[in-house]
Amino acid sequence: MSGALLIARRELRAYLRSPFGYIVAAALLLIDGLLFQAFALGGGARLSADVLHDFFYFASGTTMVASILLSMRLLAEERQTGTLVLLNTAPVPDSSIVIGKFLSAFVFVVLLTALTAYMPLLILVNGKVSLGHIAVGYLGLLLLGAASVAIGLFGSALARSQVLAAIIGAAVLVTMLLLWIVARVTDPPLNTFLAALALHNERQNAFMRGLLRLEDVVYYLAVTYFFLLAATKTLEARRWR
Amino acid sequence: MIEVRELYKYYGEHRAAGPLSFSIEKGEIVGLLGLNGAGKTTALRVLACDLLPSSGTVMVDGIDVVDQPHEVRRRIGYLPDTPPLYGEMTVHEFLVFAARLRGLSASDADGRARSVEEAAQLEGVRDELISSLSHGFRQRVGIAQAVVHRPRLLILDEPISGLDPVQIVEMRQLLRTLRGEHTIVLSSHILTEISETCDRLLVLGEGRIVAAGTEEELSRDLRGGAQVELSVRTDDAAGAREVLSKVEGVRRVEPLAPRETGPRVVSFRVEAERDVREAACRALVEARLGVLEIVRRKNELESIFLRLTGADGAERGRNSDDRGSAS
Numbered sequence: 001m002s003g004a005l006l007i008a009r010r011e012l013r014a015y016l017r018s019p020f021g022y023i024v025a026a027a028l029l030l031i032d033g034l035l036f037q038a039f040a041l042g043g044g045a046r047l048s049a050d051v052l053h054d055f056f057y058f059a060s061g062t063t064m065v066a067s068i069l070l071s072m073r074l075l076a077e078e079r080q081t082g083t084l085v086l087l088n089t090a091p092v093p094d095s096s097i098v099i100g101k102f103l104s105a106f107v108f109v110v111l112l113t114a115l116t117a118y119m120p121l122l123i124l125v126n127g128k129v130s131l132g133h134i135a136v137g138y139l140g141l142l143l144l145g146a147a148s149v150a151i152g153l154f155g156s157a158l159a160r161s162q163v164l165a166a167i168i169g170a171a172v173l174v175t176m177l178l179l180w181i182v183a184r185v186t187d188p189p190l191n192t193f194l195a196a197l198a199l200h201n202e203r204q205n206a207f208m209r210g211l212l213r214l215e216d217v218v219y220y221l222a223v224t225y226f227f228l229l230a231a232t233k234t235l236e237a238r239r240w241r
Numbered sequence: 242m243i244e245v246r247e248l249y250k251y252y253g254e255h256r257a258a259g260p261l262s263f264s265i266e267k268g269e270i271v272g273l274l275g276l277n278g279a280g281k282t283t284a285l286r287v288l289a290c291d292l293l294p295s296s297g298t299v300m301v302d303g304i305d306v307v308d309q310p311h312e313v314r315r316r317i318g319y320l321p322d323t324p325p326l327y328g329e330m331t332v333h334e335f336l337v338f339a340a341r342l343r344g345l346s347a348s349d350a351d352g353r354a355r356s357v358e359e360a361a362q363l364e365g366v367r368d369e370l371i372s373s374l375s376h377g378f379r380q381r382v383g384i385a386q387a388v389v390h391r392p393r394l395l396i397l398d399e400p401i402s403g404l405d406p407v408q409i410v411e412m413r414q415l416l417r418t419l420r421g422e423h424t425i426v427l428s429s430h431i432l433t434e435i436s437e438t439c440d441r442l443l444v445l446g447e448g449r450i451v452a453a454g455t456e457e458e459l460s461r462d463l464r465g466g467a468q469v470e471l472s473v474r475t476d477d478a479a480g481a482r483e484v485l486s487k488v489e490g491v492r493r494v495e496p497l498a499p500r501e502t503g504p505r506v507v508s509f510r511v512e513a514e515r516d517v518r519e520a521a522c523r524a525l526v527e528a529r530l531g532v533l534e535i536v537r538r539k540n541e542l543e544s545i546f547l548r549l550t551g552a553d554g555a556e557r558g559r560n561s562d563d564r565g566s567a568s
Binding site for chain 1: 252253289290291292293295311312314315317319321323324325326327329330338339341342343344386
């Protein structure tokens with residue numbers, strides 16, 4: 001585990017020292033702010049809870065995009081620059097490499113998400129929303145962020161270049177997003193299974209409304225675990241190739 | 242220290258290395274020599290536990306690389322052909338990170354980083370970002386990260402590659418200082434470098450070991466004797482050739498283009514079972530022939546290399562001359 005923390009710390013420092021991390025952060029905050037201004041605050045009088053729901057809705061979109069962008073480099077960049085060999089030849093299990101990489105990107109996503117907190121707090125000034133609603137909404141964003149980072153990391157474990165990693169990560173993520181549409185045109189019992197697998201629709205909606213359901217939390221943790229495991233197995237398999 | 246038995250490594254259908262069997266003793270410096278694609282890097286990556294072998298056994302310090310890779314990794318330091326460096330870190334930060342990654346505590350890592358910085362003459366750039374360093378310095382940082390945790394086995398893939406002549410001399414000195422503390426396996430295609438630095442050579446061709454031994458042993462095995470080139474001043478080239486062919490141990494005498502300008506100079510190449518310079522010189526003098534020059538051809542590594550790896554279609558290496566005195 002100490003190996004994972006060591007890798008996570010180095011990686012997080014790399015985000016903070018490179019322009020890339022700041023560019024992603026600035027873009028996310030700018031787009032979130034614009035969307036908040038245009039859709040949540042704009043228009044006629046609405047319930048504060050609906051405004052908050054809308055905020056979490058578009059923030060979930062930008063969080064997914066930021067997660068893929070932040071995670072695409074994690075392993076693919078190291079493979080491109082030849083530094084992965086340093087980790088591969090150190091007495092650190094592949095699972096620690098993957099966990100360390102995941103933690104760094106996830107902590108960065110947490111920092112970015114924390115920076116958006118002024119928007120729901122603005123709603124609190126003139127409206128009436130519960131802190132519980134805000135907290136649950138943010139928990140949903142972070143769980144979605146964790147699952148998206150894990151998917152991006154899996155893409156990064158497979159690909160030789162960052163662009164390819166982003167494409168693979170985005171393809172997997174979008175496929176999982178669209179499963180609810182596929183579920184609508186599928187016969188039972190497959191449709192309920194596909195709907196339950198969908199990354200955003202039903203799952204995230206509950207969080208956005210301030211509804212905390214254990215099954216949704218378990219779902220996001222399971223998706224995160226599954227893709228971290230897949231990334232670890234991909235790294236291991238590469239040694240045999 | 243290293244025992245390799247029937248090692249094969251395949252990339253898909255392509256056999257990158259194998260069958261490879263060799264052993265390396267503790268404290269030895271062994272050079273892997275081969276053309277690009279001969280399997281050097283693959284063999285080193287397997288030794289460094291970066292890749293797993295397709296079949297065969299590799300034991301480092303009595304530990305199998307497949308069964309206990311982490312135990313082996315603790316014992317090795319590896320410098321791949323491109324040094325694995327994080328450009329956004331300073332030299333010191335990076336070396337501390339590398340040491341901690343190999344299991345050293347924070348305080349030990351700091352101390353070790355400082356001591357390898359000193360050994361690799363990196364103190365002046367300790368706080369500089371690695372991305373701002375020149376190629377020579379980067380290569381030194383690469384070696385420093387490989388030795389920072391005091392590994393018993395040091396694996397260096399082309400450590401001299403891309404360095405300028407001054408840097409090569411410095412790198413050679415650095416390698417000498419590492420001798421004794423570590424068993425070293427290095428690969429290079431700079432032939433003179435590998436012969437100067439290594440105790441023993443393993444010559445690889447198409448994934449296999451085609452020869453092993455010291456440079457002298459390889460040379461002797463290949464030719465099975467010695468070659469001497471000589472020039473005499475005479476009108477009777479045939480007579481001189483006759484005298485030489487009667488010297489004991491001589492197998493063959495071939496005329497050569499005169500090795501120097503001047504009247505009546507004739508040159509020969511003598512192939513013999515052993516070094517026949519003294520006997521040949523005596524025979525020529527007794528036959529009242531003027532000996533101008535007598536030279537033993539030392540089989541330069543490059544020509545051994547080209548012959549062993551089957552790449553001697555056009556032997557391009559000029560053989561260096563080990564000039565012997567006529568006595």
